[in-house]
Amino acid sequence: MxxxxxxxxxxxxxxxxxxxxxxxxxxxxxxxxxxxxxxxxxxxxxxxxVKSPRRLLVPTIQGTEVSWEQATDEIAERMFSAIAQYGPESVAMYLSGQLLTEDYYVANKLMKGFVGSSNIETNTRLCMMSAVSAHIRAFGEDVVPVNYDDIEQTEMLILVGANSVWTHPVLYRRIEAARANNPNFKLVVIDPRETVTSRQADLHLCIESEGDVLLFNGLLRYMIDNRAVDSKYIKQSTDGFGDVWRHLQEVKYQLHAIGANLNVEWDDLRKFYDWFMTSLTAITMFGQGVNQSQTGVDKANAIINCHLASGKIGKPGCGPFSLTGQPNAMGGREVGVLSTQLAVHRGFDPQSTRAVQDYWQSPVIANKPGLKTIDMFDAIEAGQIKVLWIIGTNPAISMPDSDKVRQILRRCSCVIVSDISADSDTLEYADVVLPAAGWGEKRGMVTNAGRILSRQRAFTSAPGMAKPDWWSICQVGGKLCELLATHNGFEFPNEAAIFREYAGLTAINETSPYQFHLSRLAGITDQQYSTWQPRAWPFDSKRPFADGVFSTPDGRARFVWVSPPEVNNDQWWMNSGRHRDQWHTMTRTGSIPRLASNEVEPTVYLNSASLKRLYLTPGYIAQIRRDKYSAPVYARVAVDDGLRGQQLFMSIHWANRYGGKSNVNRAIGCEVDDLSGQPAFKSWPVEIEAVEMGSYGLYIGHERPLPSSDYRCFQQEHHCGIWRFANIKQLTQDDFRLIRGEKILRWELDECWMMITVKRDEPLGLMRITGLLAVSDAPIEMDYLQGVALIGQPLALDPLMAFSSSKVRRRLICACYRVTDHHILGAIAESNQVSLNDLQQNLKCGTNCGSCLVELKSLIQPIEDELLAQQEAERVEEEILRGDSDDDLIEEFVTIGREPSDEDINQSKSQ
Ligand code: SF4
The missing domain is CATH 2.20.25.90 (ADC-like domains)
Structure with a gap:
C-alpha cells in the first residue's frame, strides 16, 4: 500500500x-x-x-436523541432484566452477513458466554444454511473444498441454480477467461430459467423446478452403470456408498426416466452425464437455486455424492463449491455466530462447551442449540423472546411472510436496531436505534466464498455519532458484565485485539479432526493486522481434504441418501432473486441513480404463454398472493420467455421507500428445509391475476405530496426523483395538492392528462419546470429520461411536446455510462456497423467495470448475425446476377448424383 x-x-x-x-x-x-x-x-x-445522504447519525430511545452512554445503559438493563425475569432464552440477536468477523466474535461471545443463550442468528440462515448443513452431513465440518484458483484448473464447470453473470459478476468473468484459455473447457448451467448466464453455456439443462436431486442422483446412477466411479477413493475415504447404490437401482434413476421427469432432452442429459464422467476435473458451483428450497440440504448432498463417487474432490480443479451471497457470510460461519453452532465450527458437545467456556472465562455457556431464524421470530410472537437486537439487516423486508414479521416486531417488548441507513424498514419497530459506521468507516476482517481472509479498512470517518458495531456490542457487553457482577470480557482496545482473541480460540481445533483454525494468527501484532494481505486458509497451502481425510470422527466422508421430492408443477410458482445492479433491500444502492435505472419498478416476469393464459398485458399491474387470505403484492407485468412453465420471477429488492408494498416476500411462506431452517424463496406456490387499475401515473420532479396509491415506487435521479403509481380508484386533478408559490400548466392529451409545475427563477425572471405529472387509465410509456432532462429547465413548449409524445421503454445495459439498448440500437442503425469496438469507442459502454459485456454481446449478437446473413444474401444475389453462383454449380452437380466438393466448385468456376 x-x-x-x-x-x-x-x-x-x-x-x-x-x-x-x-x-x-x-x-x-x-x-x-x-x-x-x-x-x-x-x-x-x-x-x-459512501456519500449516502440518508445515514443514521445519533442514537435514539423511543425516537428521542440520546448519548451512547444512555443508549447502551438502556440495552444492558433491558437484557439484564429479561434474563433475570424470564431466563437467558428471552434475549436474542439477529445479525447480517455484512458484519465483520470482529463484530461477529464479540456478539457470539456476549450471547453464548455471558447471556447464556444460543438465540443468535445471522441472515446467513436465509441464504447459505443448506450448504452449511450439507457440508456438515457429508464432511463432518462446514468446509468449502474449492477456491477460486481452481477455476483455472478445471475442464468442466457446472453452475447450478445461479445466474452468476448478474449475481457474482466478477466471478463469472473469471470463468469466462478460463474458458477462453482452454478450448476443452465446458460450461454447463442447470437452471429452470433461461438467463443471461445460461445463454453463455455449452449446455443448459432447463430442468423442472426442484429437479436437482433427481438430476444428480441420475448422474450417480449413470456413473455406476458405466463403471465410472472411483472405487478406490470410495473404499478408502468414504462411508455409506452401498446404501446409496441400493436406492439408485430404482427405474426412476435411469436416463430415460429422468429425462422424462425433468422435461429435458435425453441427448442433452446424456451429454452432461458423459462430460462429467469423462472429465478429469469438474467443479459444481451452486447458488440460491439449490440453497433456498425446502429440500436445499438434500440438493447439496446429491451434488456432493457425485463428487465423492468420482473422487473429484480434494484435487486441483475439483469439488462442490457453494457460492456465498454476502461479503462475510463465510466469516460468520467460521466464528460460529449461528444458533446451531457454538463457535469456530464446534457444536454443543461437552468437550467443546468446556473448551470455549474455559477460553472465554465466562460465567455461563450455552450448551444447546438455540432457535433458527424463523423459529426465533415465532418465539417472539409467542412472547418467549423479550429483547431482540437486530444489526445490519432488514427483516421487515428480507424475511418470508414479511407482513407477519412486521406484526411480530411490533409486538416485541424491546427491539434494538443498529444500522447505517435511515431507509431500513425495520427502524419503524425499533425502541432503541444505534447509528453504525459503514463501509470505508470501519475496520475488520472478512472471509469470502473461497476461504480468503481479507481486510476491510477505514479510509474516511464515520458521520455524526456513528460507531462500529463491535464497539457498541462491547459497550453493552461491559455494562451487562457489571450488572451480572462478573469480569468484563469485552475490554478490547481495537479490532486487532478482538481478532487475536478469536484466532486464539480457533486453536482448540488444532488437535481435533476439524480443519478450520487460524491459531497462527493468535499473536498477530497491530501492525501485521493493519498490513494483512489477502490469504486463504489453511495457511500451509494444504488443500482441504487433499489427503482423503475428512472431519468426521473416523475421517471418512459420508454418502447421504437423498430422495427426490414430489413436485406439483401444475401451479404458479415464484422464483425470487437478485437483480443485476441492486443490493438487498436497496438501503445502500437505491439512492445511486446509475444503479437505480436497470430495473426501474417492481416487475413480475412471465413467459408469453402464461401471459395469454392469465389475460395479463405487459406494462399493466398484476397482483401476486400467497393465497386468497394474504395481502397482494402489486407489480408491473413484463414478458420473459426464458421462464419455463408456470414460473414467475420477481426481484427481492423492493422495500418501502423504493417499492411501496411490492415486497415479494409478502407472498412467500415461512416453510423451511427441516435440517437447515432455510426458507424456499426460489420456488414458492403463488396466485397471480390482473388488477383493474383506474389510473396509472408518472411524476418526475422534486419531492411533493402525492395521493396515497395502491401501487407506488420511486427511482432516484441526480437532481430529482421519479414516482410511478397506480390506483384502483380513478384519480382526478383534484387529488393532487398544489404547493404554495408554484404555477401549474394543465394539458389534456389524447392518452393522458398532464400537470406541469413551474416556479419563477427570480434573478433571471424565468419560469423553470419543477415537476411533470402524467395520469392515464393505461400505463404511461413516456421516456422518463427526457422528462428528467426537463426538470430545472426554462419552460418551453417544444421539448415538453416532445416528452409528452415520447414512447420509449429503455433497458439499461451499461450502468457505469448509463448506456441503454436504445442508445446501442440507435448507434448501430446510424452506422450500419455492429462492432463491439466501435460501440465501445462511441458510447463507452462496457469500458469501465466491464460487467455488462456479456449482456452487450448478447444484445448485438443477433443483429450481427442478421447483418451477416443479409450481406451473404446480397453477395449470393450479386453472384446469381453475374451468373457464377455456387448454387447454380451445386444444381449442376446434384444432377450427377453427388454433392460437390470445394475442389469441384473451384474447377467448375475456372472452366
Ligand atoms: S459486488 Fe463487489 S464483491 Fe461482488 S462481484 Fe461486484 S465488485 Fe466483486
Missing amino acids: SKDSMKTTCPYCGVGCGIEIKRTDIVGDESHPANAGLLCTKGAALSEC
Whole structure:
C-alpha cells in the first residue's frame, strides 16, 4: 500500500473483490486473488454509496436523541432484566452477513458466554444454511473444498441454480477467461430459467423446478452403470456408498426416466452425464437455486455424492463449491455466530462447551442449540423472546411472510436496531436505534466464498455519532458484565485485539479432526493486522481434504441418501432473486441513480404463454398472493420467455421507500428445509391475476405530496426523483395538492392528462419546470429520461411536446455510462456497423467495470448475425446476377448424383 492509496474489500457479494482507494478514485485491486482488479457495477459505484445522504447519525430511545452512554445503559438493563425475569432464552440477536468477523466474535461471545443463550442468528440462515448443513452431513465440518484458483484448473464447470453473470459478476468473468484459455473447457448451467448466464453455456439443462436431486442422483446412477466411479477413493475415504447404490437401482434413476421427469432432452442429459464422467476435473458451483428450497440440504448432498463417487474432490480443479451471497457470510460461519453452532465450527458437545467456556472465562455457556431464524421470530410472537437486537439487516423486508414479521416486531417488548441507513424498514419497530459506521468507516476482517481472509479498512470517518458495531456490542457487553457482577470480557482496545482473541480460540481445533483454525494468527501484532494481505486458509497451502481425510470422527466422508421430492408443477410458482445492479433491500444502492435505472419498478416476469393464459398485458399491474387470505403484492407485468412453465420471477429488492408494498416476500411462506431452517424463496406456490387499475401515473420532479396509491415506487435521479403509481380508484386533478408559490400548466392529451409545475427563477425572471405529472387509465410509456432532462429547465413548449409524445421503454445495459439498448440500437442503425469496438469507442459502454459485456454481446449478437446473413444474401444475389453462383454449380452437380466438393466448385468456376 502506498501513501496515496489504501486497499480494502467490497462490502457487497461473497466474491469478495479487493478494492483500491486512490486519492480521487475507487478501483479494483489488481493484486487481490479474488478479482485481479476487476469490479462489477455495484463495486464500481462504491464511491457514491459512501456519500449516502440518508445515514443514521445519533442514537435514539423511543425516537428521542440520546448519548451512547444512555443508549447502551438502556440495552444492558433491558437484557439484564429479561434474563433475570424470564431466563437467558428471552434475549436474542439477529445479525447480517455484512458484519465483520470482529463484530461477529464479540456478539457470539456476549450471547453464548455471558447471556447464556444460543438465540443468535445471522441472515446467513436465509441464504447459505443448506450448504452449511450439507457440508456438515457429508464432511463432518462446514468446509468449502474449492477456491477460486481452481477455476483455472478445471475442464468442466457446472453452475447450478445461479445466474452468476448478474449475481457474482466478477466471478463469472473469471470463468469466462478460463474458458477462453482452454478450448476443452465446458460450461454447463442447470437452471429452470433461461438467463443471461445460461445463454453463455455449452449446455443448459432447463430442468423442472426442484429437479436437482433427481438430476444428480441420475448422474450417480449413470456413473455406476458405466463403471465410472472411483472405487478406490470410495473404499478408502468414504462411508455409506452401498446404501446409496441400493436406492439408485430404482427405474426412476435411469436416463430415460429422468429425462422424462425433468422435461429435458435425453441427448442433452446424456451429454452432461458423459462430460462429467469423462472429465478429469469438474467443479459444481451452486447458488440460491439449490440453497433456498425446502429440500436445499438434500440438493447439496446429491451434488456432493457425485463428487465423492468420482473422487473429484480434494484435487486441483475439483469439488462442490457453494457460492456465498454476502461479503462475510463465510466469516460468520467460521466464528460460529449461528444458533446451531457454538463457535469456530464446534457444536454443543461437552468437550467443546468446556473448551470455549474455559477460553472465554465466562460465567455461563450455552450448551444447546438455540432457535433458527424463523423459529426465533415465532418465539417472539409467542412472547418467549423479550429483547431482540437486530444489526445490519432488514427483516421487515428480507424475511418470508414479511407482513407477519412486521406484526411480530411490533409486538416485541424491546427491539434494538443498529444500522447505517435511515431507509431500513425495520427502524419503524425499533425502541432503541444505534447509528453504525459503514463501509470505508470501519475496520475488520472478512472471509469470502473461497476461504480468503481479507481486510476491510477505514479510509474516511464515520458521520455524526456513528460507531462500529463491535464497539457498541462491547459497550453493552461491559455494562451487562457489571450488572451480572462478573469480569468484563469485552475490554478490547481495537479490532486487532478482538481478532487475536478469536484466532486464539480457533486453536482448540488444532488437535481435533476439524480443519478450520487460524491459531497462527493468535499473536498477530497491530501492525501485521493493519498490513494483512489477502490469504486463504489453511495457511500451509494444504488443500482441504487433499489427503482423503475428512472431519468426521473416523475421517471418512459420508454418502447421504437423498430422495427426490414430489413436485406439483401444475401451479404458479415464484422464483425470487437478485437483480443485476441492486443490493438487498436497496438501503445502500437505491439512492445511486446509475444503479437505480436497470430495473426501474417492481416487475413480475412471465413467459408469453402464461401471459395469454392469465389475460395479463405487459406494462399493466398484476397482483401476486400467497393465497386468497394474504395481502397482494402489486407489480408491473413484463414478458420473459426464458421462464419455463408456470414460473414467475420477481426481484427481492423492493422495500418501502423504493417499492411501496411490492415486497415479494409478502407472498412467500415461512416453510423451511427441516435440517437447515432455510426458507424456499426460489420456488414458492403463488396466485397471480390482473388488477383493474383506474389510473396509472408518472411524476418526475422534486419531492411533493402525492395521493396515497395502491401501487407506488420511486427511482432516484441526480437532481430529482421519479414516482410511478397506480390506483384502483380513478384519480382526478383534484387529488393532487398544489404547493404554495408554484404555477401549474394543465394539458389534456389524447392518452393522458398532464400537470406541469413551474416556479419563477427570480434573478433571471424565468419560469423553470419543477415537476411533470402524467395520469392515464393505461400505463404511461413516456421516456422518463427526457422528462428528467426537463426538470430545472426554462419552460418551453417544444421539448415538453416532445416528452409528452415520447414512447420509449429503455433497458439499461451499461450502468457505469448509463448506456441503454436504445442508445446501442440507435448507434448501430446510424452506422450500419455492429462492432463491439466501435460501440465501445462511441458510447463507452462496457469500458469501465466491464460487467455488462456479456449482456452487450448478447444484445448485438443477433443483429450481427442478421447483418451477416443479409450481406451473404446480397453477395449470393450479386453472384446469381453475374451468373457464377455456387448454387447454380451445386444444381449442376446434384444432377450427377453427388454433392460437390470445394475442389469441384473451384474447377467448375475456372472452366
Ligand atoms: S462481484 Fe461486484 S459486488 Fe461482488 S464483491 Fe466483486 S465488485 Fe463487489
